[in-house]
Amino acid sequence: MNNITIKDIARKFKCSPSTVSRALNDHSNINVDTRETIQEYAQKMGYQKNSISLSLLNKSTKTIGVLVPSINHSHEAQMIQGIQSVFDSLGYMLIFCVTNELHSLEQEHIKRLLSNRVDAILVSISQETANLRDFSHFDMVNKRKTPLVFIDRDIVENYGSSVVIDDYKGAYLATKHLIEKGSRRIAHLAGPEGLLVSKLRLEGYLDCLKNHEISPNTDWIKHVEFNIESAIEPTKSWFESELRPDAIFGVNDYVCYGAVNVLMEMNIRIPEEVSIVGFDNCPISPYFFPKLTTIDRKSFEIGRLAAQQSLEMLSKDDFVPEKSILSPYLIIRDSTQLS
Amino acid sequence: MNNITIKDIARKFKCSPSTVSRALNDHSNINVDTRETIQEYAQKMGYQKNSISLSLLNKSTKTIGVLVPSINHSHEAQMIQGIQSVFDSLGYMLIFCVTNELHSLEQEHIKRLLSNRVDAILVSISQETANLRDFSHFDMVNKRKTPLVFIDRDIVENYGSSVVIDDYKGAYLATKHLIEKGSRRIAHLAGPEGLLVSKLRLEGYLDCLKNHEISPNTDWIKHVEFNIESAIEPTKSWFESELRPDAIFGVNDYVCYGAVNVLMEMNIRIPEEVSIVGFDNCPISPYFFPKLTTIDRKSFEIGRLAAQQSLEMLSKDDFVPEKSILSPYLIIRDSTQLS
DNA sequence: ATTTTTAGTGCAAACGTTTGAATTCGTTTT
DNA sequence: AAAACGAATTCAAACGTTTGCACTAAAAAT
Numbered sequence: 001m002n003n004i005t006i007k008d009i010a011r012k013f014k015c016s017p018s019t020v021s022r023a024l025n026d027h028s029n030i031n032v033d034t035r036e037t038i039q040e041y042a043q044k045m046g047y048q049k050n051s052i053s054l055s056l057l058n059k060s061t062k063t064i065g066v067l068v069p070s071i072n073h074s075h076e077a078q079m080i081q082g083i084q085s086v087f088d089s090l091g092y093m094l095i096f097c098v099t100n101e102l103h104s105l106e107q108e109h110i111k112r113l114l115s116n117r118v119d120a121i122l123v124s125i126s127q128e129t130a131n132l133r134d135f136s137h138f139d140m141v142n143k144r145k146t147p148l149v150f151i152d153r154d155i156v157e158n159y160g161s162s163v164v165i166d167d168y169k170g171a172y173l174a175t176k177h178l179i180e181k182g183s184r185r186i187a188h189l190a191g192p193e194g195l196l197v198s199k200l201r202l203e204g205y206l207d208c209l210k211n212h213e214i215s216p217n218t219d220w221i222k223h224v225e226f227n228i229e230s231a232i233e234p235t236k237s238w239f240e241s242e243l244r245p246d247a248i249f250g251v252n253d254y255v256c257y258g259a260v261n262v263l264m265e266m267n268i269r270i271p272e273e274v275s276i277v278g279f280d281n282c283p284i285s286p287y288f289f290p291k292l293t294t295i296d297r298k299s300f301e302i303g304r305l306a307a308q309q310s311l312e313m314l315s316k317d318d319f320v321p322e323k324s325i326l327s328p329y330l331i332i333r334d335s336t337q338l339s
Numbered sequence: 340m341n342n343i344t345i346k347d348i349a350r351k352f353k354c355s356p357s358t359v360s361r362a363l364n365d366h367s368n369i370n371v372d373t374r375e376t377i378q379e380y381a382q383k384m385g386y387q388k389n390s391i392s393l394s395l396l397n398k399s400t401k402t403i404g405v406l407v408p409s410i411n412h413s414h415e416a417q418m419i420q421g422i423q424s425v426f427d428s429l430g431y432m433l434i435f436c437v438t439n440e441l442h443s444l445e446q447e448h449i450k451r452l453l454s455n456r457v458d459a460i461l462v463s464i465s466q467e468t469a470n471l472r473d474f475s476h477f478d479m480v481n482k483r484k485t486p487l488v489f490i491d492r493d494i495v496e497n498y499g500s501s502v503v504i505d506d507y508k509g510a511y512l513a514t515k516h517l518i519e520k521g522s523r524r525i526a527h528l529a530g531p532e533g534l535l536v537s538k539l540r541l542e543g544y545l546d547c548l549k550n551h552e553i554s555p556n557t558d559w560i561k562h563v564e565f566n567i568e569s570a571i572e573p574t575k576s577w578f579e580s581e582l583r584p585d586a587i588f589g590v591n592d593y594v595c596y597g598a599v600n601v602l603m604e605m606n607i608r609i610p611e612e613v614s615i616v617g618f619d620n621c622p623i624s625p626y627f628f629p630k631l632t633t634i635d636r637k638s639f640e641i642g643r644l645a646a647q648q649s650l651e652m653l654s655k656d657d658f659v660p661e662k663s664i665l666s667p668y669l670i671i672r673d674s675t676q677l678s
Numbered sequence: 679a680t681t682t683t684t685a686g687t688g689c690a691a692a693c694g695t696t697t698g699a700a701t702t703c704g705t706t707t708t
Numbered sequence: 709a710a711a712a713c714g715a716a717t718t719c720a721a722a723c724g725t726t727t728g729c730a731c732t733a734a735a736a737a738t
Contacts, residue, residue, distance in 0.1 A: 003456075003483060005694060016718050021696060031716060046482045051454045052400065053694035055391045056723045063434070063455075071416045072622065080410060084437055088444075093451060095402070096435035098423055105427075112432060115390045116402075117342075143385045144342060228626050257626045264628060283411070287567050287596045289603060289628040344724060355688045360726060370686060392724035395693045 004045045009038060024049070055117065063093045064310065065113035067123040069101045069153075073226065073254070074282045075299045076124075079152060082303025083122060086311070092119070103128035110137040120147040120310040125155055131194035135159060147313035151306040152299075153197055154323075161313065163306040163324045167197050170295040170328035171204025174249050174277040177293070179212050181336050183247035183275050187220035187238055189231050189259060191251040198223070201251055201279065220245055224255055231258030239266055246274055247336075253278035253285050253294055256335070260290070276335040291333035298326050343384045348377060363388070394456065402432045403649065404452035406462040408440045408492075412565065412593070413621045414638045415463075418491060421642025422461060425650070431458070442467035449476040459486040459649040464494055470533035474498060486652035490645040491638075492536055493662070500652065502645040502663045506536050509634040509667035510543025513588050513616040516632070518551050520675050522586035522614050526559035526577055528570050528598065530590040537562070540590055540618065559584055563594055570597030578605055585613055586675075592617035592624050592633055595674070599629070615674040630672035637665050 006024070010017045015034070022030045023038040024047075055061040064087055068076055080094075087094060095118060097109040106126045113121055121141055129135070130153070138159040141148045148160030155162075178186050188205050191198030202221070209216050219241075222234035231250065235258065238245055250256035256278040260270065268274055270290050278285065278294035285292040305324055313319040345363070349356045354373070361369045362377035363386075394400040403426055407415055419435075426433060434457060436448040445465045452460055460480055468474070469492070477498040480487045487499030494501075517525050527544050530537030541560070548555050558580075561573035570589065574597065577584055589595035595617040599609065607613055609629050617624065617633040624631040644663055652658040 003694095006696095007694070017695075018697075018719080019717060021694095022717090025696085029714095029716060034716080046479055048450070048453050048479070048483070050395075050456060050694050051451075052391060052394045052456050053723085054696080056389075056395055056693090056725095057695060057697095059723075061391065066435075071410070071419060072413065074411065074413075077410045077416065081437065091451070093455060094435050096405075096433050098420065111387070112390075112430070114387045116432060117389060117391050140385055140387070144387070228622070257623060260628075261626050283567070284596060284623060287600050289599075342724095345726095346724070356725075357689080357727075358687060360724095361687090364726085368684095368686060373686080389724050392693085393726080395695095395723090396725060396727095398693075 003050070004042075004047050005050065006047075009042060009045075009047065012041065013038065059117075060119055061117050062091055063095050063116065063118045064307075065095050065097065065109075065116075065118040065121040065123075067097045067099060067106065067109055067113070067121065069099050069124060069126045071098055073252075073280070074284070075152075075252075075280050075297060078299035079124075079303035079306075082300040082305075083307045084303075085300075086304055086307035090311075099126040101127040103132055103134065107137045110141060114140060114144055114146065118146065120149070120314055122149045122151050122306050122310060124152045125150065127192050127195055130155065130196065145317075147310045147319065149306045149310045149313070152302055153195060156196065158321060161306075161309050161319075161321045161323065163302050163309060164326070165297050165302065165328050166325045167200035167328075168204040168207075170279060170297070171201040171249070172208045173204075173328065173330045174279065174295050175205045175208035176212075177330055177332070177336060178247040178249060178275055178277055179208070179214070181247075181271070181275055184214055185217070185220070185243070185245045186214070186247040186249060187217075187245035188222075189234060189248060189250040189255040190221055190223045192225055193223050198251060205249055224251070226252055226254060228254050228258040228261075231255035232262055235259040235262040239263065239268065244274075248274060248276045250276065250278045253280045253282040253292055256292055256294075257288065260288070260292075260335075271334070271336050271338065277330075278335075281331055286333065290335045291339075293333045293336040294331055295328045296331055297328055301326060342389070343381075343386050344389065345386075348381060348384075348386065351380065352377065398456075399458055400456050401430055402434050402455070402457045403646075404434050404436065404448075404455075404457040404460040404462075406436045406438060406445065406448055406452070406460065408438050408463055408465045410437055412591070412619070413623070414491075414591075414619045414636060417638035418463075418642035418645075421639040421644075422646045423642075424639075425643055425646035429650075438465040440466040442471055442473065446476045449480060453479060453483055453485065457485065459488070459653055461488045461490050461645050461649060463491045464489065466531050466534055469494070469535065484656075486649045486658065488645045488649045488652070491641055492534060495535065497660060500645075500648050500658075500660045500662065502641050502648060503665070504636050504641065504667050505664045506539035506667075507543040507546075509618060509636070510540040510588070511547045512543075512667065512669045513618065513634050514544045514547035515551075516669055516671070516675060517586040517588060517614055517616055518547070518553070520586075520610070520614055523553055524556070524559070524582070524584045525553070525586040525588060526556075526584035527561075528573060528587060528589040528594040529560055529562045531564055532562050537590060544588055563590070565591055565593060567593050567597040567600075570594035571601055574598040574601040578602065578607065583613075587613060587615045589615065589617045592619045592621040592631060595631055595633075596627065599627070599631075599674075610673070610675050610677065616669075617674075620670055625672065629674045630678075632672045632675040633670055634667045635670055636667055640665060 150162035281296040489501035620635040
């Protein structure tokens with residue numbers, strides 16, 4: 001790297017680095033000629049200020065750490081866009097880490113982010129972390145007083161602020177819609193065990209059944225991963241048995257895609273024989289066949305709010321963690337209603 | 340931020356910072372007791388080395404800049420995973436920027452990345468940059484001798500290495516497959532004008548037609564964006580006119596999803612009346628209805644190779660830019676063949 | 679008893695930049 | 709002519725860490 005520095009420029013003009021610094025930053029007490037000569041030369045030589053040295057000096061790196069379990073889901077992509085929308089214009093850069101749902105990687109990345117002195121950390125915790133309930137790495141973040149915002153997947157303990165969707169309500173809405181459409185044998189492709197998200201959506205589903213005096217069938221609740229493939233087996237087993245469900249509520253749109261594939265293969269009509277509701281409102285869902293009824297999760301909005309929350313924490317040196325819970329809404333499409 | 344530093348520890352034990360540094364880094368000439376006491380204390384106080392100061396000292400930040408036009412497409416997500424797979428284990432962090440296909444944002448982000456002294460930059464250029472053909476921001480990168488790798492979207496000029504899929508070949512394969520399946524009136528939902536990707540896929544399509552003595556119909560070539568929505572209108576107009584195409588080759592899977600929606604609405608059967616081939620092999624395509632025949636783009640592999648290429652450039656102080664072109668392959672599914 | 683070795687530690691410079699305080703020098707005021 | 713001012717610049721310290729070299733003191737070799 002042959003980087004030209006302020007010192008180089010100072011040497012060239014036989015002046016002190018401070019003069020150069022002031023010239024480049026349009027400071028007040030600087031001779032106009034000096035300023036212009038230096039700025040011109042800096043421009044010509046492609047001088048770029050070294051933000052690293054500034055970070056050291058100012059104790060602020062203008063970088064934000066973002067930690068997510070994966071980036072395969074459009075919901076995550078949208079969340080990241082929401083985050084970017086806030087930070088981009090303020091000159092912050094995003095350092096981006098994927099944990100692959102692993103606790104060890106999450107720990108390691110938190111460590112690195114702290115070591116790199118990011119100004120704040122936004123994190124969607126990994127499945128493993130949720131299961132193990134080991135949050136020691138967040139202790140370190142707190143010790144550093146680095147603003148910490150949990151996005152999308154909340155944790156019960158109080159390690160920082162959080163911005164999440166109201167999963168319980170979303171699940172309730174979805175289930176209620178199915179009941180209103182006449183379904184009584186409603187199966188649930190539930191999320192991975194351990195995650196609060198899964199638990200809340202399951203509870204919303206169960207409570208809604210109960211409130212409508214439908215007794216849940218434990219056979220019709222299967223925990224799966226957040227992907228298409230893992231929905232295949234459970235769905236098959238449901239529809240190969242005697243008593244078939246007449247509706248499926250999926251923990252996200254992806255598992256519904258998987259379920260739909262099984263049903264299509266078995267020539268089971270949607271929504272005539274089986275209604276389906278997902279969760280997330282993926283960009284593809286309105287173009288899937290059948291167009292998927294789903295719960296909109298406001299992914300972009302979650303990212304945006306989380307970013308703003310972290311900025312607020314950053315501006316106050318004595319912040320109180322805050323929980324934001326967004327209300328989801330139902331989008332009705334062909335998988336529950338003939339158009 | 341109340342960060343404990345090496346100096347703080349030194350003060351505590353009435354020794355010099357150098358001793359602390361050596362203790363923490365398991366240096367050779369250090370008293371065992373001293374080392375252990377210091378390490379213990381550092382651990383207890385949650386000491387985290389300040390990577391910023393190290394970056395300044397070593398002129399290496401252990402960060403990599405990644406610049407992409409968007410993150411909505413699964414192909415981009417997979418590419419990023421490929422990049423991560425290489426850098427994660429080496430302790431590099433990814434600084435992540437999205438340009439929204441805008442030239443100005445691309446410039447701005449490149450500037451910031453340079454200012455932050457990233458060790459290398461991987462970039463998928465924005466549409467606007469491709470159209471304007473203004474690559475001055477990459478001049479700055481070259482001036483700094485920062486390794487630069489173009490991923491996924493190549494540019495003709497020689498500003499750095501590149502890792503791309505053989506778009507021409509992919510398009511040729513797709514078109515050939517359609518012809519072999521009996522189609523003669525093959526329409527093409529082409530990519531945005533200006534992008535090399537679009538141009539190459541269009542050429543592959545045209546050349547394949549020519550080689551099979553099919554004269555192309557310019558009405559059946561429409562430039563669209565890389566999303567579902569923009570495919571709707573063109574497809575509609577094709578199938579509302581007298582002479583309908585009997586096949587569609589889409590510039591990516593998304594536009595095919597859009598085309599499929601139009602055809603379904605018009606009750607046109609796939610593949611009996613119209614065959615469809617996409618490009619990208621999105622994770623959803625095997626579960627779409629109809630399961631989409633497509634060209635696999637090796638997104639993960641592209642990211643992985645690009646990362647490795649940048650590392651290689653990093654290790655040599657006098658690297659020669661290198662172009663890698665990966666061969667895509669056809670995946671046949673229901674949208675061109677009855678199962 | 680003297681010299682040499684060695685283990686352990688400290689010193690100081692370096693990385694690039696900013697900034698309050700000090701300094702220079704020319705000009706204006708008394 | 710002396711004092712005061714003001715514009716332009718320089719000085720020096722600071723941010724946190726590493727590292728070659730110098731230094732001390734004790735142990736080992738002569």
